[in-house]
């Protein structure tokens with residue numbers, strides 16, 4: 001049981017305040033309570049101002065301890081207590097402590113992930129809400145419709161009490177609120193834990209049997225984990241919406257995680273169309289003010305639905321009732337720098353700590369989740385049919401061997417594109433996972449190849465911007481007119497990128513060609529207008545990278561073409577095949593969602609690869625079974641737990657030497673079921689001017705893995721530091 005009762009210190013000794021400070025050190029820090037402080041205020045989860053070296057910083061109180069961990073005389077008193085009540089809920093406190101231990105990341109930095117910047121800098125929380133007066137509640141619909149801002153304010157307040165910040169972000173000024181106050185329609189009140197409205201704006205369609213049984217399987221008030229597997233369009237979101245409705249009905253809040261690219265205004269609108277209760281949205285594109293408002297709406301309990309990308313998993317909820325992770329297999333749930341956590345896994349842990357259900361949804365679940373379902377740790381629900389009867393597309397490979405290609409496209413695929421856009425007047429979606437014009441620039445006279453000065457990588461030709469770019473670091477230079485080695489002017493491009501295919505298609509087709517990659521899609525607006533094009537259903541070609549595969553709705557797409565499946569097939573990463581299968585099934589899922597007879601063409605030189613064979617028969621499950629068998633044989637996740645100690649150094653050999661030293665230090669002290677492998681160079685040994693090495697640690701159980709992680713970090717910290725070398729631990733890495 002988690003509780004936030006004040007901690008009573010009985011001894012005469014002064015209470016020791018143990019805090020998480022936002023510094024990159026792995027331990028908590030002790031302080032004395034500020035003088036004349038009411039001990040009742042000193043509850044875990046409040047903020048304190050404390051001296052730190054010569055600075056003052058804001059820290060979070062972890063516990064009130066009886067004994068100091070250092071010599072008590074050395075303790076300095078905290079300067080100030082910033083909160084009357086805990087800012088963080090007991091659930092979030094426990095989650096941050098667990099995450100710090102599990103991912104072996106400094107506890108203060110983990111807590112920083114849970115608190116918006118304004119609060120980390122010491123700003124206070126709002127103490128008041130705005131709400132409707134009795135008179136305001138009694139207003140007939142459409143009242144004040146001539147005063148637009150006033151009407152807007154009333155409409156928002158109709159859904160429940162609102163924080164001043166939320167109203168401000170909705171564009172409602174203080175003046176408007178003053179006018180409404182003068183009319184006696186609204187008033188300020190102290191924040192109570194008001195319940196968000198559970199009322200529906202619209203009812204959903206009646207559920208299918210499969211949807212109904214998934215919804216019914218969720219038990220409330222206790223932890224359970226559910227895996228909802230169904231292709232795009234099978235009705236997963238409808239299941240989420242029903243569960244959220246049930247959660248709101250219980251007076252609890254729902255937290256919904258969405259992959260980075262999936263969080264578009266459309267997604268939010270679909271949720272807002274269903275519920276009276278407002279949706280608090282949290283993602284990396286928010287201003288500090290917006291983030292603060294959404295965070296406080298979640299923390300105070302006014303927001304019934306909290307939706308966000310990865311980091312939203314650390315948002316405190318006053319009354320957590322349900323967690324949903326959409327597209328649970330998605331790579332964007334893993335944070336790849338600083339505090340390296342996997343939000344999907346943290347979500348499951350959080351549900352366990354908060355005692356609430358969690359639902360993971362995907363068309364192509366990760367092998368980890370499938371294995372958990374097989375072991376009955378998760379309950380597995382399938383949505384096998386498509387809603388609206390749209391048939392699953394037919395999948396076919398195009399054997400490229402010996403075929404003539406134009407910008408990567410075979411005549412066979414070209415004919416299918418023409419048939420789709422010209423004859424059937426539908427849309428075609430082409431997938432090519434490489435942006436730019438071509439991945440290689442070479443001199444025809446001497447063979448020079450344009451490489452990055454800082455990475456073991458070639459520079460990609462971007463013809464539109466007339467430059468060469470490294471896709472692994474920030475390096476960029478102008479496209480040379482001559483070879484820097486021999487002065488030759490005959491420069492050739494090799495290989496294929498989206499720019500090139502786009503240019504070719506523009507020349508041969510009369511319909512529009514839209515390119516969707518991170519070069520073309522800068523900002524939310526670009527994605528928004530693409531989705532408008534997709535929904536306009538005008539015949540066109542949409543050509544893009546994996547940006548296309550994420551949960552978007554392309555109702556008029558009749559043909560999907562995978563231009564270069566071979567590039568996906570061979571990867572150094574042990575997850576390569578899993579990703580490939582997920583990608584193909586996800587891309588295929590965009591075809592023929594609402595119209596029967598969608599078609600998927602996969603171009604490859606290896607049509608007999610068992611992976612394609614299985615995909616042709618639409619058996620994601622048979623692929624995952626064979627992939628799981630391979631993983632079991634090698635003891636790789638999900639059958640063993642993997643972590644990497646990674647080093648990053650300016651000199652070629654330093655990182656390797658460092659990892660060897662750590663290896664020597666821990667040998668003999670690791671749990672018996674842990675195995676060290678390496679040190680090995682990373683898949684791209686030199687990146688952005690640094691040489692990268694990794695030491696693998698494979699453990700048979702989670703308990704041993706955590707013990708091994710602690711030991712590795714402790715010993716690595718004990719070694720002599722150098723400014724030329726940095727290292728970090730990556731627990732459950734997603735890229736190796």
Ligand code: ADP
Nearest residue numbers: 205206207208231232233234235236237238387
């Ligand atoms: P997913 O999240 O799996 O992609 P959605 O929940 O978005 O699937 O459903 C796809 C489409 O089918 C949506 O337009 C949705 O409104 C509709 N739909 C979902 N469930 C039902 C149902 N039980 N009856 C009728 N239409 C449904």
Ligand code: ZN
Nearest residue numbers: 443446483486
């Ligand atoms: Zn040359």
Ligand code: ZN
Nearest residue numbers: 452455470473
């Ligand atoms: Zn580079």
